[in-house]
Amino acid sequence: MEDVKLFAGSVSQDLTAEISRKIGVPVGKSTVRRFADGELKIKIDENIRGRDVYIVQSTQPPADNILELLLFLDAAKRASAERVTAVIPYFGYARQDRKDEPRVPISSKLIANLLTVSGANRILTIDLHSEQIQGFFDIPVDQLYAAPVFIEYYKARSLNDYVIVSPDAGRVKHVRGFARRLGKEIPIAIVDKRRTGPNQSEVFNIIGEVTGKTALIYDDILDTGGTMIGAAEALTVNGAKEVYACTAHALLSRDAPQRIQNSPIKELVVTNTIPLDNARMSKKIKVLSVAGLLGEAIQRIHRAESISSLFKEVEE
Numbered sequence: 001m002e003d004v005k006l007f008a009g010s011v012s013q014d015l016t017a018e019i020s021r022k023i024g025v026p027v028g029k030s031t032v033r034r035f036a037d038g039e040l041k042i043k044i045d046e047n048i049r050g051r052d053v054y055i056v057q058s059t060q061p062p063a064d065n066i067l068e069l070l071l072f073l074d075a076a077k078r079a080s081a082e083r084v085t086a087v088i089p090y091f092g093y094a095r096q097d098r099k100d101e102p103r104v105p106i107s108s109k110l111i112a113n114l115l116t117v118s119g120a121n122r123i124l125t126i127d128l129h130s131e132q133i134q135g136f137f138d139i140p141v142d143q144l145y146a147a148p149v150f151i152e153y154y155k156a157r158s159l160n161d162y163v164i165v166s167p168d169a170g171r172v173k174h175v176r177g178f179a180r181r182l183g184k185e186i187p188i189a190i191v192d193k194r195r196t197g198p199n200q201s202e203v204f205n206i207i208g209e210v211t212g213k214t215a216l217i218y219d220d221i222l223d224t225g226g227t228m229i230g231a232a233e234a235l236t237v238n239g240a241k242e243v244y245a246c247t248a249h250a251l252l253s254r255d256a257p258q259r260i261q262n263s264p265i266k267e268l269v270v271t272n273t274i275p276l277d278n279a280r281m282s283k284k285i286k287v288l289s290v291a292g293l294l295g296e297a298i299q300r301i302h303r304a305e306s307i308s309s310l311f312k313e314v315e316e
Contacts, residue, residue, distance in 0.1 A: 055087060093110075189235075
């Protein structure tokens with residue numbers, strides 16, 4: 001791994017440090033400063049000519065996080081890096097992936113264009129909100145899943161009388177694969193909901209048997225918590241014994257931590273794709289690391305080895 005250079009964006013420094021320890025590559029020196037008016041100034045402080053460069057930065061709001069990654073990519077391209085991979089643990093601006101009403105942007109396509117033009121030769125990410133986003137790129141995109149991290153955690157406990165719950169119809173395929181990897185006999189249930197607006201949804205029905213069972217909700221993003229909390233309340237009303245939840249990306253916007261704390265959810269397991277400060281933590285929240293997953297992918301990409309086993313959830 002002598003030719004590998006690993007750099008950390010401002011919001012992913014702790015995760016990058018973990019990846020560094022996993023793969024034995026030091027975090028490269030770089031400087032992120034601001035001019036008096038707030039404009040970002042990026043500088044890579046070491047030679048990367050001809051190197052295989054990996055820049056780790058999640059792109060959740062504020063938009064400065066995306067802009068910082070774009071400037072990092074441009075700096076690496078202009079410094080004559082051999083290949084530049086944008087490692088984006090959480091791919092932001094992914095929820096507008098189609099034109100579903102008049103006069104709206106396709107935000108994820110715009111972000112894909114910006115990343116490519118800025119100098120990314122490859123994208124490595126975890127749990128895209130919509131898999132079709134991979135098709136917005138004309139460069140390779142490797143999408144990993146946080147599922148193996150959750151499965152390792154949950155397999156350490158008894159899974160008797162569990163049911164794995166999809167918070168909406170769009171997650172059924174992922175939930176089915178997740179349940180199969182936890183145990184062949186674990187059933188699934190589906191929350192029938194209708195989205196009434198941004199961050200607003202209404203639960204209508206539970207499809208599947210949950211009475212007397214321990215329900216585990218599996219989702220990709222938790223923003224305000226409305227969908228997950230609504231699902232947990234509906235599961236409780238329909239006779240679920242206990243409700244647990246896991247999600248790859250914990251945005252935890254607004255008062256989500258407090259709402260989680262006051263909800264029927266016994267424990268919420270998340271990953272560190274998005275760093276959580278003390279203000280967004282709760283006694284019910286447990287954080288698992290994806291550093292090993294990303295580190296293994298980086299090593300395999302550098303060695304031109306297959307990484308399909310890392311992003312394959314399960315065969316249908």
